[in-house]
Amino acid sequence: MDIADLREDVYWANMELQSRGLVLYTWGNASGIDRKKGIVAIKPSGMAYEELKPELIVLVDLSGKVLEGDLKPSSDTPTHIELYKAFPEIGGVVHTHSAHATAWAQAMEPIPCFGTTHADHFNGEVPVTQALTDVEIAADYEAATGRSIVRAFRDKGKDYRAVPAVLCANHGPFTWGETPDKAVYTAVVLEEVARIALMTRAISPDCAPVKDKLLEKHFQRKHGPNAYYGQGGEHA
Amino acid sequence: MDIADLREDVYWANMELQSRGLVLYTWGNASGIDRKKGIVAIKPSGMAYEELKPELIVLVDLSGKVLEGDLKPSSDTPTHIELYKAFPEIGGVVHTHSAHATAWAQAMEPIPCFGTTHADHFNGEVPVTQALTDVEIAADYEAATGRSIVRAFRDKGKDYRAVPAVLCANHGPFTWGETPDKAVYTAVVLEEVARIALMTRAISPDCAPVKDKLLEKHFQRKHGPNAYYGQGGEHA
Amino acid sequence: MDIADLREDVYWANMELQSRGLVLYTWGNASGIDRKKGIVAIKPSGMAYEELKPELIVLVDLSGKVLEGDLKPSSDTPTHIELYKAFPEIGGVVHTHSAHATAWAQAMEPIPCFGTTHADHFNGEVPVTQALTDVEIAADYEAATGRSIVRAFRDKGKDYRAVPAVLCANHGPFTWGETPDKAVYTAVVLEEVARIALMTRAISPDCAPVKDKLLEKHFQRKHGPNAYYGQGGEHA
Amino acid sequence: MDIADLREDVYWANMELQSRGLVLYTWGNASGIDRKKGIVAIKPSGMAYEELKPELIVLVDLSGKVLEGDLKPSSDTPTHIELYKAFPEIGGVVHTHSAHATAWAQAMEPIPCFGTTHADHFNGEVPVTQALTDVEIAADYEAATGRSIVRAFRDKGKDYRAVPAVLCANHGPFTWGETPDKAVYTAVVLEEVARIALMTRAISPDCAPVKDKLLEKHFQRKHGPNAYYGQGGEHA
Numbered sequence: 001m002d003i004a005d006l007r008e009d010v011y012w013a014n015m016e017l018q019s020r021g022l023v024l025y026t027w028g029n030a031s032g033i034d035r036k037k038g039i040v041a042i043k044p045s046g047m048a049y050e051e052l053k054p055e056l057i058v059l060v061d062l063s064g065k066v067l068e069g070d071l072k073p074s075s076d077t078p079t080h081i082e083l084y085k086a087f088p089e090i091g092g093v094v095h096t097h098s099a100h101a102t103a104w105a106q107a108m109e110p111i112p113c114f115g116t117t118h119a120d121h122f123n124g125e126v127p128v129t130q131a132l133t134d135v136e137i138a139a140d141y142e143a144a145t146g147r148s149i150v151r152a153f154r155d156k157g158k159d160y161r162a163v164p165a166v167l168c169a170n171h172g173p174f175t176w177g178e179t180p181d182k183a184v185y186t187a188v189v190l191e192e193v194a195r196i197a198l199m200t201r202a203i204s205p206d207c208a209p210v211k212d213k214l215l216e217k218h219f220q221r222k223h224g225p226n227a228y229y230g231q232g233g234e235h236a
Numbered sequence: 237m238d239i240a241d242l243r244e245d246v247y248w249a250n251m252e253l254q255s256r257g258l259v260l261y262t263w264g265n266a267s268g269i270d271r272k273k274g275i276v277a278i279k280p281s282g283m284a285y286e287e288l289k290p291e292l293i294v295l296v297d298l299s300g301k302v303l304e305g306d307l308k309p310s311s312d313t314p315t316h317i318e319l320y321k322a323f324p325e326i327g328g329v330v331h332t333h334s335a336h337a338t339a340w341a342q343a344m345e346p347i348p349c350f351g352t353t354h355a356d357h358f359n360g361e362v363p364v365t366q367a368l369t370d371v372e373i374a375a376d377y378e379a380a381t382g383r384s385i386v387r388a389f390r391d392k393g394k395d396y397r398a399v400p401a402v403l404c405a406n407h408g409p410f411t412w413g414e415t416p417d418k419a420v421y422t423a424v425v426l427e428e429v430a431r432i433a434l435m436t437r438a439i440s441p442d443c444a445p446v447k448d449k450l451l452e453k454h455f456q457r458k459h460g461p462n463a464y465y466g467q468g469g470e471h472a
Numbered sequence: 473m474d475i476a477d478l479r480e481d482v483y484w485a486n487m488e489l490q491s492r493g494l495v496l497y498t499w500g501n502a503s504g505i506d507r508k509k510g511i512v513a514i515k516p517s518g519m520a521y522e523e524l525k526p527e528l529i530v531l532v533d534l535s536g537k538v539l540e541g542d543l544k545p546s547s548d549t550p551t552h553i554e555l556y557k558a559f560p561e562i563g564g565v566v567h568t569h570s571a572h573a574t575a576w577a578q579a580m581e582p583i584p585c586f587g588t589t590h591a592d593h594f595n596g597e598v599p600v601t602q603a604l605t606d607v608e609i610a611a612d613y614e615a616a617t618g619r620s621i622v623r624a625f626r627d628k629g630k631d632y633r634a635v636p637a638v639l640c641a642n643h644g645p646f647t648w649g650e651t652p653d654k655a656v657y658t659a660v661v662l663e664e665v666a667r668i669a670l671m672t673r674a675i676s677p678d679c680a681p682v683k684d685k686l687l688e689k690h691f692q693r694k695h696g697p698n699a700y701y702g703q704g705g706e707h708a
Numbered sequence: 709m710d711i712a713d714l715r716e717d718v719y720w721a722n723m724e725l726q727s728r729g730l731v732l733y734t735w736g737n738a739s740g741i742d743r744k745k746g747i748v749a750i751k752p753s754g755m756a757y758e759e760l761k762p763e764l765i766v767l768v769d770l771s772g773k774v775l776e777g778d779l780k781p782s783s784d785t786p787t788h789i790e791l792y793k794a795f796p797e798i799g800g801v802v803h804t805h806s807a808h809a810t811a812w813a814q815a816m817e818p819i820p821c822f823g824t825t826h827a828d829h830f831n832g833e834v835p836v837t838q839a840l841t842d843v844e845i846a847a848d849y850e851a852a853t854g855r856s857i858v859r860a861f862r863d864k865g866k867d868y869r870a871v872p873a874v875l876c877a878n879h880g881p882f883t884w885g886e887t888p889d890k891a892v893y894t895a896v897v898l899e900e901v902a903r904i905a906l907m908t909r910a911i912s913p914d915c916a917p918v919k920d921k922l923l924e925k926h927f928q929r930k931h932g933p934n935a936y937y938g939q940g941g942e943h944a
Contacts, residue, residue, distance in 0.1 A: 046938025230282025466518025702754025
């Protein structure tokens with residue numbers, strides 16, 4: 001892939017975060033990676049979406065070094081990089097403070113799988129990380145955030161491909177996917193799933209998650225080797 | 237009715253699901269039936285609303301066989317078909333994951349009739365189905381979903397014409413009506429009724445449903461033989 | 473006032489109900505009265521706002537008789553008429569099923585005055601009527617609804633000018649004012665006040681209403697003989 | 709700064725309150741100050757945003773005396789003036805009745821710092837004032853409101869620069885900043901933070917605030933001497 005194409009993809013992914021209503025002001029960022037070249041393209045820090053252009057997308061290597069240009073990358077860049085390093089099959093990462101997903105993250109509770117809307121996209125609950133230690137906060141906060149995500153998946157035996165989202169404790173959601181565009185799609189889905197889950201709890205505070213058979217059925221319907229949802233295209 | 241007209245009606249019903257804000261991405265579908273020809277017209281599986289055109293609406297017979305074209309019908313088609321077979325007076329079916337109705341479905345609670353907004357459209361609570369058994373999930377999940385709806389109405393002695401909506405446990409709502417357009421109208425109403433009911437519960441957790449006399453009065457005002465609401469036209 | 477002007481005012485009041493997001497489909501109506509002529513102008517029953525025109529506004533006398541034209545007036549007309557008869561200083565009435573106000577009406581709880589947003593417009597809690605008896609429901613439901621409103625104000629010693637709104641039990645809100653436009657303004661305010669009150673309760677379930685001094689201060693600031701809010705104009 | 713520029717800034721700040729959805733009708737106001745000249749520019753009382761123009765912005769001195777023109781300043785002007793007098797580094801003040809922040813104010817509870825969205829902008833909980841005494845309400849209500857804000861910060865040892873927002877008990881939020889535009893930004897942020905906090909509580913009623921280390925980290929990341937968020941520009 002051409003770097004100009006990567007920048008273009010990352011630009012559009014960031015713009016869609018805004019047009020889908022997931023970000024207020026500059027509170028979100030999307031990135032993409034060129035695995036062969038080892039280059040991550042990401043939104044510049046604190047830049048208004050109205051001023052963003054493809055050529056302003058910042059390029060960094062996997063150590064976080066800026067490869068080109070004067071703009072600083074998103075302050076969350078070290079978190080994105082940790083995810084790219086630990087999750088080899090992903091090509092895009094998104095971070096937002098979308099309201100309902102952030103509420104679950106602040107409450108430090110995983111989002112239970114209450115129904116098929118959730119099961120169609122996430123194969124089980126969306127996990128929440130453990131709060132960072134004081135040392136982690138002080139030393140390299142953003143990279144430590146990324147490592148806490150990786151640890152949450154490892155400790156719970158979760159497959160990052162089957163559950164492409166996480167809630168960072170006291171913070172907000174990260175999502176990922178094969179491309180920046182798919183990571184955005186998952187961020188939008190996560191916000192809606194978080195919203196419906198919050199209302200489900202309001203109606204029935206003791207509501208139990210769906211049983212495993214239903215979870216498995218819906219996830220496989222869309223994602224398994226015998227998937228039969230859609231025409232085989234994007235987001236099908 | 238001409239099949240081209242049926243496709244056109246089903247196309248517009250699907251488009252209205254989106255313009256009314258009931259669907260995110262491809263999460264919903266509307267169908268219609270030509271009872272004489274035994275043909276059901278339904279949205280193609282996983283297709284974005286932006287790409288939909290009347291000629292892409294898929295035609296299937298009542299066994300689910302595609303009659304024409306290359307596109308796969310909605311994966312929920314067997315559910316629609318079960319409803320057409322069991323409810324002889326309906327001409328349209330709609331399925332969505334609209335947030336508030338889905339929250340009640342996930343909570344596995346019927347929507348109580350808390351007021352006249354509900355009573356104007358549904359003659360009593362909107363029922364929730366029983367969760368499917370593991371065997372049903374494994375064997376023919378979507379048709380089993382349809383049969384669980386029919387069973388819910390039969391077991392509770394409910395008339396599908398007086399309560400043209402259901403919540404599928406852990407899943408979401410289905411609505412129906414004489415035409416695809418009316419099924420869409422009922423899907424929109426159901427979402428608003430579900431929203432107000434959720435807030436009613438939040439204010440008064442032990443709120444009781446309306447008494448039978450009021451229920452009857454409002455339903456008959458709009459739907460009974462002596463209905464006196466409206467000018468006699470559509471959605472009056 | 474010319475009858476054409478009255479119709480025009482009532483037309484615009486109805487249209488604003490829709491543009492302000494208070495009504496779904498045809499679920500609301502506004503009326504106005506010419507006190508000298510004894511003529512009430514009101515929305516036709518069940519008519520879509522898109523089809524409404526000033527000349528379609530129905531004229532009735534205070535017995536409910538249609539004075540002109542073929543269209544049926546809103547089925548809620550007898551409620552409006554009861555209010556015009558009992559509240560001599562009002563010139564407009566509005567009924568909606570706006571979601572938050574309707575939730576309080578369904579919960580059969582008055583909206584407590586939790587703050588100045590409320591106190592600026594309503595001099596104390598917004599009352600809820602008592603549920604109608606079976607006889608009232610069966611006999612002349614809509615007029616009985618109006619009488620239940622009048623009774624609620626009389627029994628609680630409330631001044632309809634100081635609290636220009638009510639919640640009909642299990643039903644929804646009615647508001648009124650000197651003109652149809654002011655009744656619409658109050659319907660919009662009531663919905664927002666109901667929304668904030670619901671959230672106030674969610675944060676603090678035992679929250680008490682504001683004390684009388686604050687209630688009085690804010691109401692008088694806008695409405696008393698020494699009002700000092702605004703420039704003296706409309707909605708100031 | 710030229711007074712025409714101050715009026716222009718205050719005009720745009722008021723207009724943004726509306727375009728950001730923070731005000732219904734006339735329920736909000738923004739002001740700015742020229743510290744050298746001792747002139748405060750503020751929205752006229754009760755004026756619709758549609759009718760507002762820069763030249764209609766009212767100029768008052770720090771005793772509240774109108775310096776020019778026929779329009780009355782916002783009835784909240786004495787509150788703004790108290791803040792300008794007590795908080796020497798602020799250049800703009802905003803008051804709204806934005807729904808979620810107002811709900812916390814009505815519940816008379818501070819907004820706890822539940823996460824980084826909050827910590828990025830407010831260095832700790834957003835405080836709520838004590839209810840005014842009957843004497844304060846009767847005598848000089850609006851100035852007393854301002855003094856109650858100043859008192860809340862003094863009594864709790866809070867720095868108005870680190871927490872540029874307050875909830876007035878039973879009333880609603882005030883925010884401030886170096887410029888009118890920054891006060892508006894903080895009003896928008898406060899409403900979103902209030903919304904997410906309300907939902908956090910709904911998910912986990914006993915949720916604790918974030919620990920001090922995280923609070924400090926996030927606040928310093930954006931505001932400290934070694935801030936590394938953004939490109940150094942506005943709202944970065």
